[in-house]
Amino acid sequence: xxxxxxxSRMNFPPKPDSALLIVGxxxxxxxxxxxxxxxxxxxxxxxxxxxxxxxCFWKEExxxxxxxYMIDAEEIYVVPDFISEGYFTQEVIPRELELTGxxxxxxxxxxxxxxxxxxxxxxxxxxxxxxxxxxxxVPQEESALFIVGHGTGLNKNSTKSIKDQVTHxxxxxxxxxxxxxxxxMEEAPFIADWAxxxxxxxxxxxxxxxxxxxxxxxxxxxxxxxxKEEGQAASQxxxxxxxxxxxxxxxxxYSAAIGTEPMMADVIxxxxxxxxxxxxxxxxxx
Amino acid sequence: MSxxxxxxxxxxxxxxxxxxxRILQNPLRLHHIDxxxxxxxxxxxxxxxxxxxxxxxxxxxYRFTKGExxxxxxxxxxxxxxxxxxxxxxxxxxxxxGLWQATESGHIRIQHLREKLDRQSGMYRHARNLxxxxxxxLVQCLCGPSNKCxxxxxxxxxxxLPLQDSEASRFNGIVGxxxxxxxxxxxxxxxxxxxxAEARKKSKAEFEAKxx
Numbered sequence: 001x002x003x004x005x006x007x008s009r010m011n012f013p014p015k016p017d018s019a020l021l022i023v024g025x026x027x028x029x030x031x032x033x034x035x036x037x038x039x040x041x042x043x044x045x046x047x048x049x050x051x052x053x054x055x056c057f058w059k060e061e062x063x064x065x066x067x068x069y070m071i072d073a074e075e076i077y078v079v080p081d082f083i084s085e086g087y088f089t090q091e092v093i094p095r096e097l098e099l100t101g102x103x104x105x106x107x108x109x110x111x112x113x114x115x116x117x118x119x120x121x122x123x124x125x126x127x128x129x130x131x132x133x134x135x136x137x138v139p140q141e142e143s144a145l146f147i148v149g150h151g152t153g154l155n156k157n158s159t160k161s162i163k164d165q166v167t168h169x170x171x172x173x174x175x176x177x178x179x180x181x182x183x184x185m186e187e188a189p190f191i192a193d194w195a196x197x198x199x200x201x202x203x204x205x206x207x208x209x210x211x212x213x214x215x216x217x218x219x220x221x222x223x224x225x226x227x228k229e230e231g232q233a234a235s236q237x238x239x240x241x242x243x244x245x246x247x248x249x250x251x252x253x254y255s256a257a258i259g260t261e262p263m264m265a266d267v268i269x270x271x272x273x274x275x276x277x278x279x280x281x282x283x284x285x286x
Numbered sequence: 287m288s289x290x291x292x293x294x295x296x297x298x299x300x301x302x303x304x305x306x307x308r309i310l311q312n313p314l315r316l317h318h319i320d321x322x323x324x325x326x327x328x329x330x331x332x333x334x335x336x337x338x339x340x341x342x343x344x345x346x347x348y349r350f351t352k353g354e355x356x357x358x359x360x361x362x363x364x365x366x367x368x369x370x371x372x373x374x375x376x377x378x379x380x381x382x383x384g385l386w387q388a389t390e391s392g393h394i395r396i397q398h399l400r401e402k403l404d405r406q407s408g409m410y411r412h413a414r415n416l417x418x419x420x421x422x423x424l425v426q427c428l429c430g431p432s433n434k435c436x437x438x439x440x441x442x443x444x445x446x447l448p449l450q451d452s453e454a455s456r457f458n459g460i461v462g463x464x465x466x467x468x469x470x471x472x473x474x475x476x477x478x479x480x481x482x483a484e485a486r487k488k489s490k491a492e493f494e495a496k497x498x
Contacts, residue, residue: 028350028480031341038337054376059479061352062380065397066475069384070376072288091407107395 012049012269019052019073020044022268023064023093024081024210026057033211034060036259037081043265050077058088064096068107075110077275079268083118083149083210083259085157102279114275117259118161118208122270124168126261131204134243135253140176143202145169148191148220150209151184159184162208185219192223195248203252210259224252290368292387296470297368303469305379305436306357306461314371316363319462327362333370336363336377351480352379353472355434355461385473389440397476400444403485412493413485418443420488422450428481429474430454436461437474 024037037055045053056067068076078097080089097111098104104111117123131145149162159182166182169175178200183191194203205224207216217239221227226245245252258264287295302309308319321327330339343349343356357378365371375383388394399421403414416424421443429435430453438459442448449455459471477485 026350028483029348031348031350038334042334056380060350061478062376063476063479065395066381066385069388069394069475070289070381071384072290087408095405095407 012047012273014049015075015077016048016051017073018050018075018077019054019071020050020268020272021067021071021076021078022053022055022081023078024055024057024060025088026060027213028059030213033213036211036257036264039260039262040081040265040268043262044268047265049269058092058096064093068097068109071109074108075112077112077114077272079114079271080116081210081259081264081268082116083208084159084161085116085119089116090157102275112272112275112279114271116161117264117267117271118210119164120267120271120274121168122267123161123258124165124172126258126263126267127165127169127206129263130206130255130258130261134206134255135202135204138202138204138251138253141178142200143177143204144179144181144198144200145177146181146183146191146194146198146203146205148205148207149182149184150215151187159187165208185215185223190223191220194224195250198250201250203250204255205252206255207257209257210264212257212260216257221254224254226252226254287387289383289387290372293372293383294368300468301470303460303462303464304375304382305353305472306355307375307378309371314365314368316365316371316374317361318357318359321359321362324362328360330361330363331365333363333365333373333377335361336374340378351435351478353435353437353474353478355431355436379472382472383470385475386470388475389471389473394440394473394475396440398441398444399477402441402477402482406482406486410482410486412489413482414489415493416485416489417492418447420492421485424481424484424488425449425454426452428454428484430457431461435474437472439474441474441476 022037022041024034027033034057041053041055044050051073052071054067054070056062056064062070080093082089098106099111099113102113147162147165149159152158162182166180169180179198181197183189185191207220209215218227221239222229225247227239239254240256243253297311303319306319308317317324317327339358339361340349340352344358349356363374365374372383403416406413429439432453438457439455459473460466460469
């Protein structure tokens with residue numbers, strides 16, 4: 001299968017004098033929601049490509065403003081561990097970190113603000129790897145792939161990254177999926193309509209979220225039809241262990257959130273490499 | 287001076303506590319200040335374990351604010367370096383060391399409550415309508431040790447309006463009876479997001495309580 005190769009595992013040039021700051025949403029209700037960020041940080045820390053690796057959050061501690069006090073390095077790469085462009089990446093994070101552009105001088109430090117991980121082309125590789133893991137040996141020619149996002153009528157950018165992924169996967173030379181759909185929880189095309197959309201006997205569903213939580217444990221399974229509304233929610237990971245599900249005459253394979261994929265660490269590094277190639281090599285004045 | 291150097295100096299000068307954590311040297315160890323039988327404690331050597339330990343209180347409540355006075359007991363970290371010690375403390379008490387260093391050096395950037403509330407957007411923008419008196423009441427019912435927070439509040443309502451005198455406003459950020467020369471104070475440089483969320487609720491309640 002042709003995939004977009006993740007470049008950074010072998011090629012990321014070490015930045016021992018720089019810090020990486022991974023920004024996540026976090027939650028005041030579900031600790032699982034911040035676990036992937038710490039996992040991504042640990043993986044990158046273990047590779048010793050940054051002098052420091054830290055996480056900060058909107059809903060948990062440290063806050064974005066507090067996080068700057070944790071960092072010794074003068075140069076900081078900030079990577080939003082978010083699945084799409086939107087309110088948080090375009091408004092909240094720049095405001096909280098007092099950013100003025102792609103590269104900002106803030107309280108004596110140089111901060112490079114990268115794009116969110118979810119919009120990087122190398123996410124395609126993760127999606128395809130995840131489909132292989134969740135439905136091993138299932139022929140793609142007889143399968144429909146559904147990528148599920150949240151969707152909101154408030155921000156068109158929130159669906160763009162998923163639409164881009166679908167377009168990208170469809171155009172891969174060796175893509176053999178019979179069908180590839182972008183679907184959403186709260187706007188059309190709705191994931192709840194999957195059975196009407198899929199013409200293939202096999203269906204593979206990949207939630208396009210950073211973390212597992214209420215949406216992937218309960219909301220999407222209810223929309224797919226294999227969980228009941230009143231089921232347990234938080235930390236109920238059995239929904240990922242009972243594959244496949246037989247529903248509407250089809251065989252459905254359900255994946256955990258794409259952000260829980262360990263290779264997300266590579267996407268973070270890819271996003272930094274992309275930033276460097278676009279900005280650091282050609283410094284801008286802000 | 288790096289944070290690691292600052293922490294090294296502090297340990298050499300006799301610092302042995304932060305929040306609910308005791309710091310022991312030679313060898314480097316960390317344990318809960320209320321645990322005394324160190325041989326009975328579960329041994330950890332990986333700084334990353336601190337996140338798991340600090341997630342829940344004994345009653346099962348999720349500790350999304352890490353300054354809560356509800357840190358579980360029963361563990362001891364045996365660490366190899368000051369860098370590992372720094373990482374472990376930063377997982378138990380995120381950014382606490384950096385905020386302490388910035389406070390000591392005078393480089394802390396204190397965000398008064400009005401600045402914090404005024405920059406909120408989205409669903410939290412209504413928090414800015416909270417009255418001064420409502421803000422004072424919130425401090426007294428959310429902050430300080432009696433409300434399970436171990437941090438010393440550095441901010442005021444705004445540049446000209448200080449916090450009203452209370453246990454919360456007087457608290458020095460040091461748990462228990464430890465002397466200030468032996469403990470790193472936990473400081474609060476700006477109201478936390480839990481406070482902002484509660485400010486939004488209180489602001490809404492104030493609005494609804496106004497006569498039509």
